[in-house]
Amino acid sequence: MSVQNSHQSNCSIATSLSILGDKWTLLIARDIMMGNQNFESIQKNLNISRNLLTERLKFMTTNKLIRRYVPNNRKRAMYVPTQRCNDLVKIFLSLSLWADRWIPDVKRPKIAGTIDEKVTEIGLKVIPFSKEEENRDLKFSIRPLH
Numbered sequence: 597m598s599v600q601n602s603h604q605s606n607c608s609i610a611t612s613l614s615i616l617g618d619k620w621t622l623l624i625a626r627d628i629m630m631g632n633q634n635f636e637s638i639q640k641n642l643n644i645s646r647n648l649l650t651e652r653l654k655f656m657t658t659n660k661l662i663r664r665y666v667p668n669n670r671k672r673a674m675y676v677p678t679q680r681c682n683d684l685v686k687i688f689l690s691l692s693l694w695a696d697r698w699i700p701d702v703k704r705p706k707i708a709g710t711i712d713e714k715v716t717e718i719g720l721k722v723i724p725f726s727k728e729e730e731n732r733d734l735k736f737s738i739r740p741l742h
């Protein structure tokens with residue numbers, strides 16, 4: 597789905613994924629937020645090709661996830677997160693919790709943080725699987741709200 601088509605799909609998830617859904621964007625955002633703010637440190641940490649990193653950084657700048665600037669007395673650009681990027685912290689925490697629960701790995705470093713208690717309406721309705729399964733650990737499935 598192209599960025600333009602997903603923006604017109606009336607689905608917030610599709611719109612978000614049109615910007616965040618490729619293999620590298622969230623990893624680059626994570627690195628920049630953790631202090632790897634120059635091209636070389638991001639490239640080395642992620643082991644991403646230089647051409648692909650250049651493309652992703654331009655895309656992320658265009659979509660206002662990061663800001664590129666060249667500090668005084670320096671030749672190389674730095675990348676800093678914008679508020680749009682900083683708001684991804686909740687996504688990072690949620691993905692980390694999901695991975696820790698469903699794909700545990702004792703070697704993987706843990707991250708910590710707080711996700712607020714605000715419920716966001718996403719147009720989905722929670723429906724029990726069946727009477728027998730209501731008391732199990734995962735009680736609900738989600739289906740489109742009609």
